[in-house]
Amino acid sequence: xxxxxxxxxxxxxxxxxxxxxxxxxxxxxxxxxxxxxxxxxxxxxxxxxxxxxxxxxxxxxxxxxxxxxxxxxxxxxxxxxxxxxxxxxxxxxxxxxxxxxxxxxxxxxxxxxxxxxxxxxxxxxxxxxxx
Numbered sequence: 001x002x003x004x005x006x007x008x009x010x011x012x013x014x015x016x017x018x019x020x021x022x023x024x025x026x027x028x029x030x031x032x033x034x035x036x037x038x039x040x041x042x043x044x045x046x047x048x049x050x051x052x053x054x055x056x057x058x059x060x061x062x063x064x065x066x067x068x069x070x071x072x073x074x075x076x077x078x079x080x081x082x083x084x085x086x087x088x089x090x091x092x093x094x095x096x097x098x099x100x101x102x103x104x105x106x107x108x109x110x111x112x113x114x115x116x117x118x119x120x121x122x123x124x125x126x127x128x129x130x131x
Contacts, residue, residue, distance in 0.1 A: 021094070030090040033106060034083075041083055041114050045076070045121045052125035060129040068128065075124060079117055086113060 049072070053060045089109055093102050 021099075023091075026091055026094040029094065030087055034086050034090065034110075037110055038080070038083060041110075041117065042076075042080070044114050044118055045079055048118050048121040049125045052122070052129045056129040063129060071128070075121075079121070082117065083113070086110070 053064075086109055090102075090106070093099065
């Protein structure tokens, strides 16, 4: 069942008093959009690492130590911190005069950021799991 008031991919409604949208409104809109897409971002990065791990099997099995798992955890946390950079872009654009057109272009920031992170994950995983 879909909610008719879902504003996940739309600009926040303008306040009825004719004033500008508040930071609370814009931040809420950004949170609804970006946090619902974070699992996709993490899945893409996990897939990149998993492909490297599987492609270097059985040599990668011997590399998988407790320290390597902690290192992968650290990299996953850092990748998620980098994901938060999207909020700076999103809020900047929403506060600008481009807020109305922004929902049509948000996916471009998501796609570019995810592709960039996947390339970084590729090189890290290549270095970790290479025989």
